[in-house]
Amino acid sequence: MTYCVAVRVDQGLVFVSDSRTNAGVDHISTYGKMHKFLGDGERFFTLLTAGNLATSRAVVTKLRRDIEEGADESLATMARLTEAADYVGRISVEEQRKYEKRMKDKKVDTGASFIVGGQVKGQPHSVLLVYPEGNHIPVSRHSPFLQIGEEKYGKPILDRIIEPELSLEVAGRCALVSMDSTMRSNASVGPPIELLLYTADSQRPGSAVTFGEDDDYLRALRRSWQDSLKRAFNNLPTLPLPSGAVRLVDGDR
Template identity: 55%
Template sequence: MTYCLAMTLDDGLVFASDSRTNAGADQVAMYSKTHTFELEKERVFVLLTAGNLATSQAVLARIKRDIEDEVEESLYSVRGLSDAAAYLGRINREEREKHEDTLTKAGFSVDASFILGGQIEQQPPEIYLIYPQGNFITTSSHTRFLQIGESKYGKPILDRIIAGETSLGDAARCALVSIDSTMRSNVTVGPPIEVIVYEKDTLAFEHYLCLDADDEYLIDLKRTWDDNIRRAFQDLPRFDWEGTRGQKRRGTQMAALRKATQKMTKKG
């Protein structure tokens, strides 16, 4: 399992992923799920992968081969991000279908999902989620992020924080907290954590992080987040039966309950 996410903001894009593909008592495998493609001063792409590793690696190999062979359709020739998503969806579907019957009968899933984002020339930066069947979706003004893999544990923080006006720095920190929350709840998601922050219209990757479990920044971020969560929890409004006044009221309620119980016992 894995967890990848991407956000589209007014100032650019943020991508983040873990690096764990398998977790067990005696086997833990790690592969980078973040891949970049850059045609200088013309276009940039980030590709995040989740699902069957063999399928995602086959898709990645096809993409690279099409670029090297300068075929008619590749990431370096498509006119827009939606065309790139359609191209990736077709390759994903073709690679999936090659082994689907054999592996599905054996109880294995060949499905792989992708998030593709970037910018082509002066077109707006965009991100797309490509499904195993080849179809895809993008973001909107109301839905600023996309996720693949083990997404449920890290979604609440994104729902509360991410908006169009969120700064790239805040979005990157939110992505790290989202992944950390997922790692705490699911052992199949784990470090190193990769983060790419893309500034709109730069057509270059200038901000990249790869954080291991013992990275000082990651440790400090997790500690600060935990401390503030506890503090916020302690500041939540009290129930009316808590505190001195609440204890007195609770005593009155308990006395009334005992009295009612006694009456029921006598009637019995």
């Protein structure tokens, strides 16, 4: 499984991804799912991947080769982010067809999902989700984040906290907590965790941090978060129970 999330705030973009892949519980490996392209002041793109690993790696390889070989169409020639999402979707579908043809009768899910985010100079910074079918949807002001993979565990915290006015750094903390919640609830999502903060209108690669298994910061974040939640519970309004119904003890209010 996989969990990747991208957030758009006014100040820029946040990307967070895990690195665990598995084909059954006894076949677990580590693959980064965050791929950065360009960052030359003109264009910057980040790709997050989920789904069939062979498909997603083939797409990344093709994207890199098109740039290196100066193809007529590559991420280096895209005039907008939606064009880039179209292009990624097209390659993804082509790669899936290739495998499906070879495997014919075998029922293998070759589908992959992608998050494409970044900015072309003069255009707004944004994030799009590319479905296995090759089509895509963007973030909006009302839905300023997108997720792929095991998305449910980490969604409530994003739903409650993310808004466009949030600072890039606080949005980054929120995306990390969302990842931490997912790791805790699903063993097939795991470290290293990659985090990238992209500052709007820079078209530069931004700031990347990788957190390993026992990273001090991740542990401090988890502890601090847990403590805050416990305090938060003690400050929530007392349940409106019939009086005397439940014996209240120390710590209750």
